[in-house]
Amino acid sequence: MDKMPKWADVVLIPLVSLCLALFASGLVVLAIGQDPVQAITVMIKGALGSTSGIGYTLYYATNYMFTGLAVAVAFHARMFNIGGEGQAAISGVGVAVVLLAFDWPHWAIALPFAILGGGLFGAVWAAIPAYLQARRDSHIVITTIMFNYIAAAMMGFLLNGILKNPDTQVAETVSFPAGAHLPTIHEMLAPLGIEFSKSAPANVSFLLALFCAWLVWFLLWRTRLGYAIRAFGHSPNAASYAGISAFKITMIAMIISGALAGMLSINVVMGEQERLIKEFVEGAGFVGIAVALMGRNHPIGIILAALLFGMLAQGGFELLWEMPGISKEVVLVIQGMIILFTGALDYMVRKPVEKMFIRARKGQN
Amino acid sequence: MAVEHLQERQETAAPAIELVGISKAFGPVQANKDISLSVARGSVHGIVGENGAGKSTLMSILYGFYKADAGEVFIGGVKTPIPDSSAAITAGIGMVHQHFKLVENFTVLENVILGMEDGGLLKPSLAKARKLLQELSDEYELSVDPDALVENLSVGHQQRVEILKALYRQADILILDEPTGVLTPAEADHLFRILDGLKEQGKTIILITHKLREIMEVTDTVSVMRRGEMTATVKTKDTSPEQLAELMVGRKVLLQIDKKPATLGAPILEIDNLQVIDHKGVERIKSVSLTVRAGEILGIAGVSGNGQTEMLEVLGGYMKATGTIRVNGVEIDLTGKHSDGQSRRHRGIAHVPEDRQSEGLIMEFMAWENMIFGYHNEPAYNKNALMMDNAAISKETEAKMERFDVRPPNPRLQAKNFSGGNQQKIVLAREIERNPDLLLVGQPTRGVDIGAIEFIHQRIVELRDQGKAILLVSVELEEILSLSDRIIVMFDGHIMGERDPEKTDEKELGMLMAGMETSGGAA
Numbered sequence: 083m084d085k086m087p088k089w090a091d092v093v094l095i096p097l098v099s100l101c102l103a104l105f106a107s108g109l110v111v112l113a114i115g116q117d118p119v120q121a122i123t124v125m126i127k128g129a130l131g132s133t134s135g136i137g138y139t140l141y142y143a144t145n146y147m148f149t150g151l152a153v154a155v156a157f158h159a160r161m162f163n164i165g166g167e168g169q170a171a172i173s174g175v176g177v178a179v180v181l182l183a184f185d186w187p188h189w190a191i192a193l194p195f196a197i198l199g200g201g202l203f204g205a206v207w208a209a210i211p212a213y214l215q216a217r218r219d220s221h222i223v224i225t226t227i228m229f230n231y232i233a234a235a236m237m238g239f240l241l242n243g244i245l246k247n248p249d250t251q252v253a254e255t256v257s258f259p260a261g262a263h264l265p266t267i268h269e270m271l272a273p274l275g276i277e278f279s280k281s282a283p284a285n286v287s288f289l290l291a292l293f294c295a296w297l298v299w300f301l302l303w304r305t306r307l308g309y310a311i312r313a314f315g316h317s318p319n320a321a322s323y324a325g326i327s328a329f330k331i332t333m334i335a336m337i338i339s340g341a342l343a344g345m346l347s348i349n350v351v352m353g354e355q356e357r358l359i360k361e362f363v364e365g366a367g368f369v370g371i372a373v374a375l376m377g378r379n380h381p382i383g384i385i386l387a388a389l390l391f392g393m394l395a396q397g398g399f400e401l402l403w404e405m406p407g408i409s410k411e412v413v414l415v416i417q418g419m420i421i422l423f424t425g426a427l428d429y430m431v432r433k434p435v436e437k438m439f440i441r442a443r444k445g446q447n
Numbered sequence: 448m449a450v451e452h453l454q455e456r457q458e459t460a461a462p463a464i465e466l467v468g469i470s471k472a473f474g475p476v477q478a479n480k481d482i483s484l485s486v487a488r489g490s491v492h493g494i495v496g497e498n499g500a501g502k503s504t505l506m507s508i509l510y511g512f513y514k515a516d517a518g519e520v521f522i523g524g525v526k527t528p529i530p531d532s533s534a535a536i537t538a539g540i541g542m543v544h545q546h547f548k549l550v551e552n553f554t555v556l557e558n559v560i561l562g563m564e565d566g567g568l569l570k571p572s573l574a575k576a577r578k579l580l581q582e583l584s585d586e587y588e589l590s591v592d593p594d595a596l597v598e599n600l601s602v603g604h605q606q607r608v609e610i611l612k613a614l615y616r617q618a619d620i621l622i623l624d625e626p627t628g629v630l631t632p633a634e635a636d637h638l639f640r641i642l643d644g645l646k647e648q649g650k651t652i653i654l655i656t657h658k659l660r661e662i663m664e665v666t667d668t669v670s671v672m673r674r675g676e677m678t679a680t681v682k683t684k685d686t687s688p689e690q691l692a693e694l695m696v697g698r699k700v701l702l703q704i705d706k707k708p709a710t711l712g713a714p715i716l717e718i719d720n721l722q723v724i725d726h727k728g729v730e731r732i733k734s735v736s737l738t739v740r741a742g743e744i745l746g747i748a749g750v751s752g753n754g755q756t757e758m759l760e761v762l763g764g765y766m767k768a769t770g771t772i773r774v775n776g777v778e779i780d781l782t783g784k785h786s787d788g789q790s791r792r793h794r795g796i797a798h799v800p801e802d803r804q805s806e807g808l809i810m811e812f813m814a815w816e817n818m819i820f821g822y823h824n825e826p827a828y829n830k831n832a833l834m835m836d837n838a839a840i841s842k843e844t845e846a847k848m849e850r851f852d853v854r855p856p857n858p859r860l861q862a863k864n865f866s867g868g869n870q871q872k873i874v875l876a877r878e879i880e881r882n883p884d885l886l887l888v889g890q891p892t893r894g895v896d897i898g899a900i901e902f903i904h905q906r907i908v909e910l911r912d913q914g915k916a917i918l919l920v921s922v923e924l925e926e927i928l929s930l931s932d933r934i935i936v937m938f939d940g941h942i943m944g945e946r947d948p949e950k951t952d953e954k955e956l957g958m959l960m961a962g963m964e965t966s967g968g969a970a
Contacts, residue, residue, distance in 0.1 A: 305833050309816070309823055316809045322765045323798070323806040324821035325788025440474055 086439040092383065096376065096424055098431050100390075103423035107416040116407045125416075128400020129393035135400070137267055137282020142366075143392030144284065144349045147291040149370025150388050151298050152342035154379040156222075158302055159335035160315040165211060165226025166343040167367025168233030169204040173344030174351045175240060176203030178255050178358035186261040189286075193264070196352050197290075197345070204344020205337040207233060212336030216329045222336075230367070241360050255358040264353040287349035291388075294342060295381035301338070311335050343367060369395075375425045387424075394420060461524030463488040463620055463651035464509070469518030471504055478504040480675045482518070486620075486668075491642060491652045493662040493683070496672030497695055497896035498867050502655050505672070506622050510542045511535040522620075541613025545625040547605050551598040555591050555608050556580070559615050576615060583614055587644040588637065602750075603634035610641065620651045627661060631750050632924065632957030639665045657897075659688040660925075671695055696898045706908045709932040712741030714776075715885050715916035716762075721770035723757045723940075731757040732768070733940040739885070744907065744917040746931030746948070748924060750960050754940040755920040756801060759889050762918070763798040764791035775884060788821055797878035799871075801889030801920065807874040808862045815844040815858035818877050851876035852902060868899030875903060879910055886910060889920045904930060924953045938962045 108118035129139045149166040156163035163169075180199035186192035211225035241253035249256075264285045268278045302308035314321040314331040321328065350362045373391055377383030398413040423431075464486040471479040478501045486492045496502045507513045509520065511532040520527050522538045529535050535542075549558050559580065560572045577593055584590040591600070591607050600608070606626060613621055623642075627635040642652055642665060654666060662669050663683060670680040671694040679694050716739040723732035732754045739745045747755050760766035761781065765788055768781045774794050780786040791798070800806040808817050819828050819840055830836045844858040851872045853865070862870055871891065878886065888907060892900040907930060911917055921927050927934055928948050936943040936959035943959040955965050 304835065304837070306823055306829060306835050307833075309835060313809050313812070313820065316811045317805060319802075319805045320807070320809050320820070323763060323788055323800055324823075325764060325790070325792070327787065436474075 086436055090435060090439060092378075095428070095431055095435055096386075098435065099424045099428065100420065102427075102431065103420040106423070107419045110412065110415055110419070111408065114407070114412065116405060121401060121405060121408060121416075124401050124404045125394075125397030128404070129397040132279065133277065134279035134282045135396060137279050137284040138396040138399075139389070139392040140267070140284040140288050141282065141349065141354070141392070142395040143388045144288045144291045145346050145366040146369050146373045146388035146391045147295060147385060148345040148349070149343055149367050150373030150377060150384040151291075151294055151370075151381065152339045153370045153374035154377070154381070154384060155298060155302075155311075155342060156335055156339040157374060157379050158308075158315045159311045159331055160318065161212075161215070161222045161332065161335060161339075163208065163226055163336065163339050163343075164223055164371065165208060165229050165233075165340075165367070166370045167363050167365070168226070168230035169207045169340040169343035170346040170363045170367050171230075171233045171237050172207040173200040173204035173340075174347040174358050174362060175237070175245070176200045176344065177347040177351045178245065178258075181258040181262045181352060182255065185259045188261055189264050192262040193286075193348070193352075196262070196348055200344040200347040200351075201341035202344075204340040204342075204347075206340070208336045208340025208343070209333060212333050215336075216332040234361075237360050241358065245358065247357075253360045257357045258352070262352060263356065264348075266353075283354040285349065285353035287345070287353045290345065290348060292385070294345060295385050298342070299381040307334065343370070372421045372425060376421075390420075391417075461488075462486055462521075463490075463523060464653075465521040465524075466505075466509070467519045467521070469505065469508060469520075470516045471508060471513060472516055477675050479508070479515070482672075482675075482677045484670060484677060484680070486651055486653060488523075488651055489646060489649045490667040491646055491654060491665055493654045493656065493666035493669040494672060495655075495657060495659065495662055495669060495691060495695060497657070497898075498894055499896075500672040500695070501675040502672055503624065504675075506542070506624060506653070506655060509535065510540060510622065536616050536618070539617060539619035540622065541610075541616060541618025541620065542622045543606065543609040543613065543624065543626060545628060547609055549597045549605060549608060552596060554594050554596055555600070555611075556593045558597055558608055559593075559612050561612075563616060579615060580611060583611060586648075587641050589614075589641055601634075602629045603631075603637065606630070606638065607641070618650075620653070621645065622653045622655070624655045625657070626654070627656065627658065628922075629751065631961045632953055633961050635661070659691050662691065663688060673697060692897055696896070698898075704904050704908060704929050706930075707912065709743045709911065710914075711743055712914055714738045714740050715774065716918065717771075717773040717776075719771045719773075721758070721761065721768055721772065723754070723761060723766065723768045725757070725766075731940055732761075734770075735937075735940075735942055737935060737942065739916040739918050741884075741916050742911060742914045743932040744911050744919055744930055746919045746921065746927040746934045747937055748921070748927045748934055748956050748960060749937035751922050753937045753960075755937055756889070758937075759798065759801065759887050759918075759920055762791070762796060762885075762887055763800065764788045764796075789824060792821060792881075795884035796887065797881050797883035797885070798887040799874050799878050799889060799891060801893070803870055803874050808870060810863040811861060813859050813861055814848065814853070814865070814873060815841045817862050817873055818844040818847060818858070820877065822877070822881065847876040847880055848873070850880075851906075866896070867894040868896045868903075871895050871903060872899065875906060879906060883915065885916045885918065887918050887920075890922065891919070892921075892923065892926060924956055927956070928953070936960055 104122060111118040111121045129135050149170065152166050153163055176199035177196045180195050181192060207229060211222055211229055214220040214225050215222045238253065245255050247254055247256040264287065267282065267284045268280050270286065271278045302312060310326045311331055313324065314326055314328065318328060346363065346366060351358055355362060369391055373384055373387045377387040394417050398417060401408055401413055402410060462485040466482060466484040469479050469482040482505060494502050504513065508515045511529040511534055514530065520529055527538050529538065550561065556573050556576050560576045564572045580593050589607050589611060591604050597605060597608060626638060630638065646652060656662060666683045668680060669683050669686065671678050671691060673695060718735060718737050721732055721735045725731050749755050757766055761768040764786050767783045772779050772781060774796060779794060804810060809820065828836055828840050841858050845856065848856040848858065853869050853872045891903050891907065895903065907917060919930055931948050934946045934948050934951065936956055938960060939962060943962065958965050
């Protein structure tokens with residue numbers, strides 16, 4: 083009874099949407115008097131044309147996987163967690179506190195504690211809106227947005243106060259001990275004799291992101307808790323009939339969501355900056371929403387969507403650099419176009435493709 | 448004699464509606480196949496068929512909601528394309544939907560003129576509508592207070608507003624989709640009187656229903672649909688309910704259940720002085736006491752919204768209440784602090800909820816996931832503290848689907864892809880196979896096709912014969928009368944009376960359901 087094969091749903095439709103988005107973006111580039119083919123080429127080359135480009139793409143993609151997974155877990159429990167931005171920011175404090183507390187001898191020892199610290203802080207920041215939703219009926223969308231602002235203010239307060247490096251004028255902490263340095267992809271591949279750009283920030287967190295994606299899949303589709311989360315997400319009425327506690331599911335799903343958003347700090351704060359700066363999340367929390375939507379809230383979809391958004395981010399920076407005629411705003415338009423076509427206008431592509439399949443099937447019979 | 452003469456003349460005139468070769472497909476599903484139908488002016492024409500037979504699709508095409516893939520519509524002998532509902536209204540077609548399309552916080556008058564306001568100011572159209580409403584209510588017993596808010600009206604009155612809306616739009620042809628589903632028998636009788644009046648004025652009425660009794664009572668002709676096709680159109684006086692049922696299902700159907708007299712055992716469920724106040728502070732159940740013994744089916748009759756739903760929810764463990772309830776002699780917690788749906792299941796209570804689509808099943812879940820819903824914490828379904836044993840569950844589901852004749856027997860199909868009857872069988876399989884001491888059943892056959900109704904009723908009676916207690920809630924009096932060993936009627940949160948199904952009838956129960964005392968009370 084399925085209307086079309088799964089591969090069409092998962093691969094074909096996003097691909098068609100992507101082509102349409104690129105076409106529409108081309109028109110915009112054309113309208114401002116630039117060469118669209120050159121623009122696309124620069125973007126693709128910038129994102130994938132060199133190991134440095136790939137390294138940056140993977141670095142951004144790692145962030146988007148974490149925040150995308152965070153949004154997806156909450157979404158499966160029927161909650162729209164807009165607060166990934168704030169949860170990630172606060173998690174940075176957790177990571178910084180852990181890493182500054184000791185002179186860590188080796189990254190492999192530091193990492194689990196940093197994950198714990200970052201995850202805990204992110205989870206707490208998500209748990210407060212979750213509690214307000216579960217017990218006080220305050221809408222999670224509103225509260226998580228507000229908590230983004232509170233988080234931003236909190237970061238300013240902490241980094242200008244107790245966490246501030248006294249030796250500089252900048253709102254940042256002192257650098258983490260050298261023993262907390264995470265291996266970059268360059269360092270990981272070098273022993274294998276594979277050359278990889280030294281400058282690219284992609285690090286071992288990429289593997290952590292892939293592991294988290296598997297973990298989310300396992301949680302949602304193999305465990306009893308995941309079963310309850312999905313049941314509650316599809317139908318709260320049915321969940322209460324079955325004796326699944328709305329309070330418990332709301333809290334647990336948001337805590338997991340916040341902890342996942344918090345993993346972004348492992349990639350950025352521990353892996354790249356090696357100190358805590360004020361605005362290190364840079365909108366990745368919001369991109370996570372688009373990533374989750376495009377990835378259909380499924381870990382595999384999220385990995386693919388995160389890679390695409392990573393390419394867009396890196397390609398966009400390259401475009402700014404290579405083509406001075408294209409401003410930052412135009413890059414945003416192109417990125418927005420892709421989100422629009424793959425997310426909001428999905429139905430526009432889906433309907434004709436579905437019809438096509440039905441017609442083809444009828445032809446066969 | 449003059450009337451008969453008039454009818455004859457009308458029947459020879461062009462039919463009010465003629466459908467020729469209507470077809471409509473949704474994806475691979477052919478909802479309507481080459482349907483032709485002719486409805487005489489000034490007649491009541493019934494359309495019967497099981498769920499998914501294509502009745503609603505056909506009417507939606509007639510009302511302009513769907514565009515037919517092929518076929519033509521003639522109104523009064525003139526070919527009339529109906530691209531949207533405003534074209535249908537212009538053509539004189541009015542529709543009363545099963546779920547009313549009224550603005551709850553508007554008055555009756557405001558609802559009637561909605562979308563038909565002349566000009567920017569409301570006053571002239573309101574005055575015009577008020578005058579017309581007055582005329583109509585005198586003519587057809589369609590009295591409604593024009594200034595009442597719709598939300599304060601009873602369901603029967605809300606339905607009258609829908610009819611008035613259609614008449615205000617000068618409808619000559621009135622389509623009613625399952626109009627009596629929410630009415631008491633008395634309200635339904637009133638509706639039929641209104642329809643008679645309308646018919647005498649030359650209006651044409653199409654009645655869509657699955658209740659064969661109504662068809663026999665009010666229609667002149669009846670068409671039967673099965674699997675998207677029009678299988679027969681007959682004069683009502685030339686047919687019988689048994690014949691119609693056979694035409695609908697395609698085989699002979701037992702309309703009456705064979706059951707042995709009950710052999711009563713110990714009391715399983717004892718409810719004493721139950722009281723429920725909902726979150727809005729409204730008293731939903733007012734001091735209800737009852738007992739269900741092993742080996743009997745206690746039927747609770749009543750128009751929906753009179754406390755039966757709350758009763759099931761309290762027993763199912765997801766609504767708070769005061770009073771005492773004992774199951775197998777042990778008191779259960781009603782505060783919600785120490786109990787939920789899970790703890791009720793541990794007490795041997797199984798529950799087939801009234802609304803299977805929003806409570807009993809997760810429509811997006813596959814059959815095997817639904818087959819353990821509510822029992823997912825049982826050790827048998829879990830490999831360890833964390834993981835579920837998906838393979839084992841799947842295997843068990845297959846066996847249960849076979850025993851309950853769920854079609855198609857595919858555990859990996861999502862619940863929403865099963866028909867209503869098969870969805871209900873999944874829920875029943877899950878709850879009955881737990882071998883509970885007490886089975887709560889709400890609306891077991893709502894939206895279920897006749898063939899499956901037979902099967903479901905047999906299963907419920909079988910469970911009773913195994914010495915289990917069954918509490919049945921249904922708004923279908925036929926079902927209550929044929930299944931129950933005792934009947935309780937609820938009205939406005941309390942018990943209006945208890946009757947022996949052998950010694951009562953729909954009329955008496957109908958009066959109790961409307962809150963009127965009758966003389967034949969049992970102890």
